[in-house]
Amino acid sequence: xxxxVLGTGNMADALATHxxxxxHEVFVGGRDERKAQRLATRIGGGAGHGSLRAAADFGEVxxxxxxxxxxxxxxxxxxxTLSGKVLLDCANPVGPGFRLLTEGGPSASARLAAAAPDARxxxxxxxxxxxxxxxxxxxxxxxxxxxxVCGDDEAAVASVYELVRDVGCAPVAGGxxxxxxxxxATAALFIGLxxxxxxxxxxxxxxxxxxxxxxxxxx
Numbered sequence: 635x636x637x638x639v640l641g642t643g644n645m646a647d648a649l650a651t652h653x654x655x656x657x658h659e660v661f662v663g664g665r666d667e668r669k670a671q672r673l674a675t676r677i678g679g680g681a682g683h684g685s686l687r688a689a690a691d692f693g694e695v696x697x698x699x700x701x702x703x704x705x706x707x708x709x710x711x712x713x714x715t716l717s718g719k720v721l722l723d724c725a726n727p728v729g730p731g732f733r734l735l736t737e738g739g740p741s742a743s744a745r746l747a748a749a750a751p752d753a754r755x756x757x758x759x760x761x762x763x764x765x766x767x768x769x770x771x772x773x774x775x776x777x778x779x780x781x782x783v784c785g786d787d788e789a790a791v792a793s794v795y796e797l798v799r800d801v802g803c804a805p806v807a808g809g810x811x812x813x814x815x816x817x818x819a820t821a822a823l824f825i826g827l828x829x830x831x832x833x834x835x836x837x838x839x840x841x842x843x844x845x846x847x848x849x850x851x852x853x
Contacts (some may be wrong), residue, residue: 635793638693640686640708642669647676648767649801656749656800660771663689674767687712695720695793696753702727702735702742710749717752718745718788720790720801721798724759727818734819743784756785756794757814758805760821771802782808782817788836 635658637647642664650660654677661682664670682692690696690712698705702725709716713770725742729734736742747755758781759767766772766777772779781798783805785791791807808817827833839845 635659635796636692636694637797638663638689638696639699640664640689640705641671641697642666643699644764645759645767646697647673648764649697649699649724649797650681651677651768652770652801653797654681658797658800659692661689661692663687663692672749687715690715690719693719695722695797697722697724698746699724701725705742706745706749709753713750713752716750719753720787720793721746721750721753721755722759722794723755723757723814725818726760726821726825728822728825732822732829734822736815736818741818743814743818750798752784754787754790756783756787756790757808757811757813758783758794758816760817761824767801769802771790773797773802777836779803780806782806784808784811784814784817786810808828 637653637658637660639650639660639662642662654660662674663684663686665686667684670683674681686708696716696719698721700708705725723743723746727742728733743755743757762826781803783791783794795805824835827835
C-alpha cells in the first residue's frame with residue numbers, strides 16, 4: 635500500500651523502515667524538506683520525500699508522526715487532502731512529570747478526528763519507545779509484541795493490522811476510537827513506572843489464566 639509519513643523524527647524512521655522492507659511504497663513529508671530527503675534516503679527502498687501536503691496526498695494510509703499539539707494543527711491544514719484516508723496516530727500526549735496532557739479533554743486521536751472529520755483515524759504504536767519499533771522483530775521471551783489498535787472503521791483497522799504484522803508484531807483489537815484515550819493514559823503510566831521507578835510494567839498484570847482470579851483448582 636502507499637504510506638505517507640507526516641514527520642521526520644524517530645517514530646517516522648522506525649516504522650517506515652519496516653514498511654519499506656515489507657514492500658510498501660513510502661513517502662516522507664516534513665516542514666523541512668531537506669530532513670525529509672535525508673530520512674527517505676536512510677529508509678531506502680525508493681522512498682519519496684517532499685512537503686507534508688505531498689505526503690498526505692500520496693498515502694492511502696497517512697502516519698501522523700508529529701509531536702502532540704502540532705499534529706492536530708497540521709492535520710487541520712490538510713483536512714481536504716486527508717478526506718477518506720486512514721490517518722494513523724502514534725502520538726503520546728505526555729508532559730513534564732509524565733502528566734497526561736489531555737486529562738479532562740479529548741484524546742490526541744479525537745483531536746485529529748475533529749481536525750480532519752472525513753479521515754478514518756486509527757490509534758496504534760504509542761506504547762513503546764521508538765527503539766523497540768526498530769527491532770527486527772520486536773519479540774520478547776519468544777512472543778511477538780502485541781499492539782492494541784483502536785478505531786471505528788473496519789477497513790481502516792484491517793489496514794493497520796497489516797502494518798502491525800509488517801513490523802513483526804501481533805495486532806489486538808483495542809476497541810473503538812473512543813478508547814484511544816485509554817491507550818494514551820496507559821502510556822503515561824507505563825513511562826512513569828519505567829523511568830521513575832525502574833519497574834517492569836508487565837508485572838502489574840497477572841498472566842491471562844489469572845485475569846479473572848485464580849481458578850478453584852489453583853486455590
